[in-house]
Amino acid sequence: MEQFGKIKVKYIILIFCLIISVLASFFLWGRTASRSDVVTLPQAQSAPVQTALAHRADVPVTLQALGKVVSQATVNVVSQVDGQLIKVMFTEGDEVKKGQLLAQIDPRAYQAVLQRYRGELAENMAMLKSADEKLKRFRALQQRNLIARQELDDQSTVVDKLHGVIMATEAQIASAQLNLDFTRITAPISGRVGLRLIDEGNMILASENKAIVTLTQESPIAVTFSLPQENLPEIRAKQQHLALPLVIFDASNRHALAQCSLRYISNEIDSTTGSIKLKAVCDNRDGMLYPSQLVNVHLQVALLKSVTVIPQRAIQYGQQSNFVYVVDADHRVHQRVVVPGVQYGREGLCWNLV
Template sequence: MTDPVAPPAGRRLRPLILLCLIALAGGLAWYFLVRAPAAPPARVASPWTGPVPVRVVDARLENLSVEVKAIGTVTPLNNVVVRSRVDGQLQSVLFQEGERVKAGELLAEIDPAPYRVRLAQAEGQKQQNLAQLKNAENDLAVYRRLFEQDSIARQQLDTQAALVNQLRGTLMSDQAQVDDAKLQLDYTRIVAPIAGRLGLRRVDAGNLVTTGDAEGIVSITQTQPIGVQFTVPEVQLPAIREAHAAGRLLPVEAWDRNEQQMLAEGVLTTLDNQIDLATGTLRLKAQFDNRDDALFPNQFVNVRLRVRTLEDAVTIPVDAVQYGSQGTYVYMIAEGKAVLRPIRLGPSTGERAAVLEGLKAEDQVVLEGLDRLREGRAVTVVTTPPPSSPVLQPGGG
């Protein structure tokens, strides 16, 4: 029986080397993860540690118009549907759709033949009764002479006088029939009752028209001048009524939907006689010449009613005004730092507001850079902002 062969020496050393490597890796991991001190986190520097760049503007001394803003609807002063006043066949249409017409201008004609016949009949009847009246008047003159000669009885004279009066009444009725026939014949010529702009034609030549046709032939809308109706809250009513009662013509401006373009200028003409209980508003009407047709019927417009004008008022941009627990205020600059200045505001209009207390003309207030300002914060006044800088933007304090 033979002895087993012993393994080589290199194979016996491999497990020992592997254990040494594992121990070395564990020691390094323990040193770097547990023993080594953690590096301090990087500190992010604030971009606004220095003075805040701001833009300032001067308070101005100027006349400030106090305005009431509202939404209005353009309404024509007159809108007429032209209808026929007699029945008949529409012989001709003499207008173009959409054109302007003057009052009394001929628009259409209805076949006049039947009405000329009626006029001739009325005139013939009148002529016949006129001849009878003349004959009766001649007989009455004879009867009066005979009665004076005591040749006829009184009753015969009175009978003849009654016949004359009867024929005179008949003649008056005949004249009325003639006048009515002439009027009906005149109605075959359809004329414009008012001046204005025509709408779309609603009937064509050759059709039969009647007096009861609700659609009519065409509509006419008066656009020069034209009105605008709008409403104002009742809290603003006293100032408007006071100015209107004093006989002042309050200017009114009509602007487009985006309030980018003024369309027309007019004056306030009418105040309604009662406040709407549901909305607490009062309806008003203004009138505009509208010579360039900038205002169109039923168009929605933004209305600015100028109630009064503040003379020599101290004004600043509305964006410079800040609101807080201490009331309204602005930021001013003193010795390179922001200073909070309380103010009392008056009326505002557009982009400017009147300051009743707290500022005087030519005082400088901060307009841009307000979102980073606090009392005592260091500032630097700039005149031209960088093209792409988001720094100088109007903001709240």
């Protein structure tokens, strides 16, 4: 019994220790969890904000449209005389000046014709000189009544006929010289030559009117475009006082190519599109514009002086109004309502602050 009592006491002590251990574990776990919650709470972080300075600028008001570059003169270079094309003096794509030699037709036949007429002229001039001297003698003899009046009149008629023959021969010489000059085919305008359409060695007939090459003028050059008819009154009113300036941009509307001036407003509105056709002229000395090139036209119709310009990205678009955030001198931020203006470049907008 005494041994059994000792075992019972040991079990009671063991159970008591286990209960104490469990209670201590729960107590320690609760405190650790509480501390963990406090430590792991995320702290609020400030979002970075970029600011930009508003500035004043003179902002052009423009009308934009798609346009097409058009040459003011395109010439098919043809031969005006028959003959063999013996030489071509241009390279395809070259820029040439007015009067520059482009091709040569065989001139030998035309040189021979010219030489023949010159010989006939020399012969007729000699005959006229002899007839004039004879006429002078006849006049002296007739004054002394040594010859009949009819002989004097006949000799005078011979002289008159020779004058007519000489005039006709001189006209033939001029025509022959012109045909000889036509064997030298020159550029009628300054411009750029295209592809060669007839090769050396071919026979050319003037009556067939076949082009040897096409010559296109590139400086000055025109740009045609259309705008809605609603813009016509404003354009005409401005055009009466000065030639409206334009800036020509490439097809992507990113790079300026040339500056031009408005030269022509169509005398009628296209009833199918409700638009009016306009034409600008550019000197194009740097060759940035090319015939049939598609471009973007910016026609300036007004200039806003000293207006506020801010970045487009700063605008906040609300349901009631558009607004921006303004930082004052004390570095405090305020909300300001803005009224939209015109776009200025690719980054800026012209706005009125309320």
